[in-house]
C-alpha cells in the first residue's frame with residue numbers, strides 16, 4: 001500500500017502587519033462613568049449613596065418621633081417639609097428635589113450592589129484565601145441581599161400606605177399624617193409587617209454602617225472598635241425608634 005502523501009502547506013506571502021487596537025484606545029466615556037465601570041468606583045458609589053440613605057432613614061425616624069408630641073406637632077412637621085424654602089421656591093418644590101435625589105441614590109445603590117455581586121461571583125474562586133473568610137463574606141452579602149429585598153418591598157407598600165393613597169383603610173387624608181399612621185398601624189398584621197421590615201432594616205444598616213468605611217478605604221484596624229460602635233449605635237437607634245411606632249399605636253399611646 002502506498003504511503004499517504006502530505007501536501008506541503010503553501011508558503012505564506014508577507015501581508016500587511018495587523019496591529020491590535022489596545023483596549024485603552026476605545027473612546028473614553030466621561031471620567032465618572034469610567035470610574036463607575038471599575039469595582040473600586042462601584043464601591044464608592046455604594047458607600048456614598050448608602051451614607052445618603054442612612055441620613056434619610058435617620059432624619060425620617062427623628063421626624064416621626066414628633067408623633068409622640070401629638071397630632072398638631074406631627075401634622076405641622078409634615079406641612080413644614082412641604083413648605084421648605086417657601087417663598088424662594090413654590091410649595092413642595094424643595095421636597096420634590098429631595099425626593100428626586102433620594103430616588104437617584106436608591107437606584108444607584110441597588111445597581112452598584114447588583115453589579116458588585118456579579119463581579120464577586122466571578123472572582124469567588126480566587127478571592128478568598130481561607131474558608132473562614134469565604135463563609136463570612138457570603139454570609140454578609142447574602143444577609144445584605146435578603147434584607148435589601150425586604151426593605152424594597154416594604155418601601156413600595158409603605159409609600160402606597162402612608163404617602164400616596166392609603167391601602168385598605170378608608171380614612172386616608174393627604175397631610176393628616178397622624179390620623180393616617182394611627183388608621184394604618186392599628187391593624188395588627190400591618191403593625192407586624194412594619195416591625196419585621198424595620199428589624200430587617202436594622203440588620204441591613206448594621207452591616208452597611210460597618211462596611212461603609214471599608215468601602216471608602218478608611219479601614220485602619222485602630223478604628224475598628226469605633227466603627228463597630230458606630231454600626232451598633234446607628235442601627236440600634238434607628239431600629240428602636242422605628243419599631244416603637246407600631247407598638248405605640250397598638251398600645252394606644254398614639255391615638256386619635
Ligand code: HEM
Pocket residue numbers: 057060064078099151155158159162163175177181194198201242243245246
Ligand atoms: C414605623 C416606621 C415608619 C413610619 C411610622 C413612617 C411614616 C411615614 C409617613 C407618615 C409618611 C408620609 C409623610 C407625609 O406624607 O408627609 C412617610 C413617608 C415616607 N417614608 Fe416612612 N415611615 C416609617 C419607616 C420608613 C422607612 C424604614 C423608610 C425607608 C426605608 C421610609 C421611607 C419613606 C419615604 C421614602 C417616604 C416618602 C417621603 C415623601 O416623599 O414625602 N419610611 N413615612
